[in-house]
Amino acid sequence: MPSLNFMTGEDPLSLDRIRSVLIRLEDTIIFSLIERAQFAHNPRIYQRGAFKELVDLGFEGSWLEWFLKETESFHGASQFHTPRVRVDVRSCDHYLQRKLEDTPASSILTKKPPLSTSSPDEYPFTTDLPEPVLQPLNFPSILYPNKVNANASIFSFYTNAIVPRITRRATLALSAKKRANGITGSEEFEDDGNYGSAATLDVEVLQSISKRVHYGKFVSESKFQENPAAFVPHIQKRNREALEALITKPEVEQRLLRRLGKKATTYAQDIAADGEAPAYNGLSPGKGVNASSKIDVDGVVDLYESYIIPLTKEVEVDYLLNRLEGLSQQEIDRLAQPKSL
Numbered sequence: 001m002p003s004l005n006f007m008t009g010e011d012p013l014s015l016d017r018i019r020s021v022l023i024r025l026e027d028t029i030i031f032s033l034i035e036r037a038q039f040a041h042n043p044r045i046y047q048r049g050a051f052k053e054l055v056d057l058g059f060e061g062s063w064l065e066w067f068l069k070e071t072e073s074f075h076g077a078s079q080f081h082t083p084r085v086r087v088d089v090r091s092c093d094h095y096l097q098r099k100l101e102d103t104p105a106s107s108i109l110t111k112k113p114p115l116s117t118s119s120p121d122e123y124p125f126t127t128d129l130p131e132p133v134l135q136p137l138n139f140p141s142i143l144y145p146n147k148v149n150a151n152a153s154i155f156s157f158y159t160n161a162i163v164p165r166i167t168r169r170a171t172l173a174l175s176a177k178k179r180a181n182g183i184t185g186s187e188e189f190e191d192d193g194n195y196g197s198a199a200t201l202d203v204e205v206l207q208s209i210s211k212r213v214h215y216g217k218f219v220s221e222s223k224f225q226e227n228p229a230a231f232v233p234h235i236q237k238r239n240r241e242a243l244e245a246l247i248t249k250p251e252v253e254q255r256l257l258r259r260l261g262k263k264a265t266t267y268a269q270d271i272a273a274d275g276e277a278p279a280y281n282g283l284s285p286g287k288g289v290n291a292s293s294k295i296d297v298d299g300v301v302d303l304y305e306s307y308i309i310p311l312t313k314e315v316e317v318d319y320l321l322n323r324l325e326g327l328s329q330q331e332i333d334r335l336a337q338p339k340s341l
């Protein structure tokens with residue numbers, strides 16, 4: 001999955017660099033949704049207690065929750081929920097030193113940042129993960145300490161709204177096939193029995209959406225450091241609307257949605273063995289549904305428009321609301337002073 005590469009010594013809070021990770025994550029999310037869309041809805045895998053086999057093991061959650069727990073336990077034990085690249089602490093120290101010299105208002109950085117052992121861009125859905133087998137990596141905290149975690153909302157909108165939509169075609173194709181085989185009524189719909197494959201792909205989609213949404217914290221920190229004085233009064237008044245207005249960039253969102261429609265349309269085509277793409281059936285790229293398209297393109301765009309972008313913005317605002325916690329009045333006053341040109 002795409003990540004910021006902390007090894008380069010470049011500014012990890014450069015908005016351009018953070019946005020380039022967000023753009024690469026679009027590809028990861030689209031491709032994993034395309035894979036999930038090959039299977040039927042399989043609602044059983046989202047119902048708690050629906051599998052006697054798991055209840056017998058003493059697990060009360062759903063099949064998907066069990067997959068998440070098992071996957072994240074292994075990843076956690078093998079140090080996955082820490083950065084895959086070892087962070088060069090020295091280069092980051094240099095970066096912070098430069099940042100300090102550049103921005104006197106960010107005087108809170110005069111305190112040497114603590115080293116953290118949890119990854120700033122991976123958020124497990126499961127609590128109580130095992131201790132890592134290897135020593136946790138130490139890396140400098142780039143984000144301000146916070147407990148913002150949107151995974152419960154991500155899990156809820158993905159399972160309730162997204163899965164039924166993106167699997168609609170596979171589900172309808174399945175019911176047609178079942179009818180042809182004489183199966184009708186409630187047995188006809190939704191369940192193709194591919195519980196393992198569907199849940200494995202759900203875990204991939206959930207982890208990539210979670211990573212994308214929590215990158216909002218890096219975006220927020222970057223915007224805050226660029227102009228802390230603009231944010232401080234609204235943070236102090238806990239004015240969510242004003243903070244949201246400050247972080248919202250409508251032109252960036254519009255560009256993103258246009259790009260996403262084009263990408264989803266392109267990736268959803270089956271390129272023939274001779275390398276030729278199929279005709280669009282009269283529809284232009286980015287405009288709706290092509291009969292042979294591997295995914296509901298509008299569904300992908302709606303996922304971003306209705307859920308991923310709004311939730312990223314919520315994470316950004318929640319992060320900002322916590323941004324002055326623990327600072328002295330003197331430190332806050334310094335941040336509230338406009339930067340001299």
Ligand SMILES: O=C(O)C(=O)C[C@]1(C(=O)O)C=C[C@@H](O)C=C1
Nearest residue numbers: 219247248249250252253309312
């Ligand atoms: O790129 C930014 O500035 C962001 O804050 C990220 C993001 C997004 O979710 O893509 C969210 C809010 C902005 O309005 C634009 C885009």
